[in-house]
Amino acid sequence: MRTKSILTEAKQIERAVTLINLGARLQVLESETDLSYERLLRLYKEVSGKSPSKGQLPFSTDWFMSWQPNIHATLFMNIHEYLNKVAEMDEIDTVIKAYQLYQEHTQAQNLEPLLSVTRAWRLVKFVDNGMLTLTKCSKCQGHFVTHPHEVAKHYVCGLCNPPARAGKGKAAGGLQMH
Ligand SMILES: [Zn+2]
Structure with a gap:
């Protein structure tokens, strides 16, 4: 586990603003910066021009298991794992950078980014x-987001085995993993 580095206030504000611009929920900012709740609330309103949405964060892992979200979560997680290996960054900065790359990837393919930054952070x-x-998928060798009890020898991913109603060629709207 990488610990949070001691950040100057300016750096903390910059990080908070980046997260707000990516659409993060206020709870993410509270967890990832040392700025006060009041400060964050003001910042959130200033940057996004609206009040933060209330209500709980998604706590369930189920969302990540449905077909299209799983492909998007997997894409994000692969980028995240890669950055984790090659770059020395604080955890939250790795999430931010991976999420920006995920957005670029979906935009380049004209896809809606199904995974919000808050969900990416939860993931x-x-x-x-x-x-x-x-x-690891036993067919394509790609690494996919699953529950931990999945037996790798028998696991087949959602791209190799899409649900019947989704044409295989259009898997996740043509999202490519490699
Ligand atoms: Zn596969």
């Missing part, structure tokens, strides 16, 4: 605490 937490993991 990394789920993987960190072992509630989700990456499992």
Whole structure:
């Protein structure tokens, strides 16, 4: 686990603004910066021009298991794992950078980014605490987001085995993993 580095206030504000611009929920900012709630609330309103949405964060891993979200979560997670290996960054900066690359990737393919930055942030937490993991597909060898009990030898991913109603060629709207 990489610890948070001691950040100057300016750096913390910059990080918060980046997250707000990416559409992060206020709870993400509270968790990832040391700025006060009041400060963050003001910042959120200034940057996004609206009040933050209330209500709980998505706590369930189910969303990541449905077909299209799983492909998007997998794409994000592969970028995240790669950055984790090659770049020395604070955890949240890795999430931010990976999410920006995920957005670029979906934009380049004219796809709606189904994965919000808040969900991406949750996903990394789920993987960190072992509630989700990456499992290698026995057919295409890609690493996909799954529950940890998945047996790798028999696991076939959603791209190799799409649901009947989704044409295989149009898997996840043509999203390519490699
Ligand atoms: Zn596969």
